[in-house]
Amino acid sequence: MEVELDLRKGVEENAALYFEKSKRSKRKLQGLLKAIRETENRSRKMQPKHAEKKQPAKKKKLQWFQQFHWFKTSSGLLVIGGKSAKNNEVVVKKHLDREDLFLHADIQGAAACVIKAAGKEIPKQALKEAALFAAVHSKAWQQQLAAVDVYAVKAEQVSKKAGSGEALGTGAFMIYGKRHWFRKTPLQFAVGIVREKENFYVMAGPPTAIKKHSLVSFEIARGKRKKSEIAKTLLKAFEQKAGKNAVSLDEVSAALPGELLAIKERF
Secondary structure, three states: OOOOOOOOOOOOHHHHHHHHHHHHHHHHHHHHHHHHHHHHHHHHHHHHHHHHHHHOOOOOEEEEEEEOEEEOOOOOOOOEEOHHHHHHHHHHHHHHOOEEEEEEEOOOOOEEEEOOOOOOOOHHHHHHHHHHHHOEEEEHHHHOOOOEEEEEEHHHHHHHOOOOOOOOOOOEEEEEEOEEEEEEEOOOOEEEEEOOEEEEEEEEOOOOEEEOOOEEEEEEEEEEHHHHHHHHHHHHHHHHHHOOOHHHHHHHHOOOOOOOOEEEOOO
16 A cells, blocks of 8 residues: 655654544545435335335135126126127036026027026026126127017026037027027116125126125116226226225226217116
């Protein structure tokens, strides 16, 4: 280490000069360390707030039936409907049990719907609500029809076996025997937010059932607003009732039928 000395000054003066310089350097170092500590403290205080803003919504456990269109009747019975031809296959082959009923709108292009009996006798009101559900989840909605016929049959009347020389495509089934008809079923639809234990879910279906089970719900009609706009409006209303991140925009959008809609009434 080299040290410069002022030859015009004595040893003691040079030593005092370097001693003073070292004190100034030490004070600067202490000041720098203090500034670093203060900066780190401020950063730590700011970090939790920053992290809170970036924190994603808690991922909730989905129920098995949420891979389909679904709702619960006023009496609490589960009704599911296929979202596609492949989905219809799953509905019937995996979830149509002997005591259940199968429903379908009498129009080309409709969801295969099943009302789960769960060991109970199915009430007339539940059947009527399931018919409304089947009507909406058909081409009747897109075709702007006011109503459509819907039928219900027992599980044993639904078969994948076609007649001689016939073939059934994916999602298509043969119906044998007498059908129970719901003539001129209107296309009435509502969507709401429901709570099950610690989680919230979007449920959509007949207004009577949705109104009964939901914290807040809206009747939906065909209109001029895009589905994406309606979904955002509904999400804000749901968050006001259930809190931020209770449900996602994708959940709301997936529950809505068609592309051009209107909010008719709030329950």
